[in-house]
Amino acid sequence: MKQFDYRRAxxxxxxxxxxxxxxxxRFLGGGTNLVDLMKTGVERPARLVDLRELPLDxxxxxxxxxxxxxxxxxxxxxxAHPxxxxxxxxLTQAVLAGASGQLRNMATVxxxxxxxxxxxxxxxxxxxxNKRAPGSGCPAVSGEHHNHAVLGASDHCVAVHPSDMGVALTxxxxxxxxxxxxxPGRTPVTDFYLPVGDTPHRETTLPPGALITHITLPPAPAARSRYRKVRERASYAFAIGSVAAALTVEDGRVREARLALGAVASRPWRARAAEAVLTGAPADGTTFAAAADAELAAARPLPRxxxxxxxxxxLVVSVLTELAEGDAR
Known part of the structure; x- marks a missing residue:
């Protein structure tokens, strides 16, 4: 690791x-990602500014x-918050699916x-x-990409965003x-992450030198919501696909739907096309399949x-069915 200065704010x-x-x-929160990247040489900060004593907890x-x-x-x-x-x-389900208990105790929002x-x-x-060294290329396009993006990618980058929490917040x-x-400034999570385009090294709309202070959630859109994650092993692992959904059903029809997908794009993917199909439609398997198909019509998978x-x-059909059946009881 490169020698660095350490300051506590x-x-x-x-x-x-x-x-x-x-x-x-660089700002230091829990360090569960940044410190790992420092060990491998991806990140080489000259100074770490520790944020853990700030009144933002x-x-x-x-x-x-x-x-x-x-x-x-x-x-x-x-x-754990009631x-x-x-x-x-x-959101609770996404956080609990996201890491081991030890990491969750350190990692920050x-x-x-x-x-x-x-x-x-x-x-x-x-x-x-290209994300680490702009213009150097993306070997994943023709190399190892079995867990890479199928939505919103480009020839410059096909990596996926790893956050489970971000999918639920979206x-x-x-x-x-x-x-x-x-x-101060503020931006919706849906606009916080930049499309990958030809500048994959630019990941968010956060201005240079900015410090995230808090996240605000509007009133919950529905009493029932679910986060479901698929991974290659049952123990702690990053997703190969995930879904966060909230559904309100009245008289057998979908009054409101919120849907976001994870591990399929360079950012948590808000499924607007699927939501449009769901809203006002019968809350049944045919509608749920049509909604999933509408969103995934834009998918451009790689060979593997x-x-x-x-x-x-x-996964979308399963989660929506579970939510709809819960509302019917």
């Missing part, structure tokens, strides 16, 4: 100032019945949203990677708030990851 303004003082500085209800989650709240505390478990069950891809070419500094229309030296298309179709 005690307030948001101080954290921003410490980062601004060194162009090669609370989960609070908002006046309208939503939720405000501080950026340094640990994944474990978020998953209001989250009752009103946003898909803000850090989770900013974690980098686990693509093997990205994490191997001896190989080219389905719930969460908003990311941040501070910069020039003042085409299995993800039927996998995601079956």
């Amino acid at each position: 005690h307030d948001v303004d101080g954290a921003l100032a410490l980062l601004a003082a060194d162009p090669d500085a 609370r989960v609070e209800r908002t006046p309208d019945g939503g939720l405000r989650v501080g950026a340094t709240v640990t994944n474990s505390d978020l998953a 209001y989250v478990r009752r009103h946003y069950p898909a 803000g850090g989770n949203l900013l974690q980098r891809t686990r693509c093997g070419y990205f994490t191997d500094v001896s190989r080219p990677c 389905a719930f229309d969460a908003v990311v708030s941040y501070e910069t030296p020039d003042g 990851n085409g299995y993800k298309v039927p996998l995601m179709r079956n």
Whole structure:
């Protein structure tokens, strides 16, 4: 590892100032992703600014019945919060599916949203990677890509975003708030991640030097929601496909649907085409299959990851069926 300076911030303004003082500085939350990347040489910060003493570690209800989650709240505390478990069950399920207990105890909400891809070419500094070294190429396109993107990818990058939490937050229309030296800002999670295009090294809309301060969730769209994750082994592993869904059914028809897909694109994928098919339609298997097909019509699988298309179709139908049957009881 490269030698680095370490500073501990005690307030948001101080954290921003410490980062601004060194162009090669990085914010440190739980370190469960950043430190790993430092060990492999992918990240080489000259300074780490530790955020764990900032007053951003609370989960609070908002006046309208939503939720405000501080950026340094640990994944474990978020998953265990009674209001989250009752009103946003898909978020609790996503967090609990996302890592081992030890990692959840360290990892933070803000850090989770900013974690980098686990693509093997990205994490191997001896190989080219447009995300790590712009213009060097994407060997995954013709190489190992069985767990790579089938939606929204490009010839420049086919890696997927690894966050489980981000998929649930996308389905719930969460908003990311941040501070910069020039003042505060906010952006919906659905707009937070940039399309991969020909600039895969630019991953988010977060301004340079910005610090995520909290995530806001609007009131839960439905009493019932689910997060389902498929992985290659039952123990801790990243997804090969996942679904976060919230469904409201009245008189046998879908009144409202929220749907997001994970491990299929460079960002958590909001399934707008599927939602359009679902809204107002009968809450049955035929509708659910049609919704999945509408979303996956845009899929462009590579030679060795085409299995993800039927996998995601079956996963969407299964999760929506479970939610609809729960509403019917």
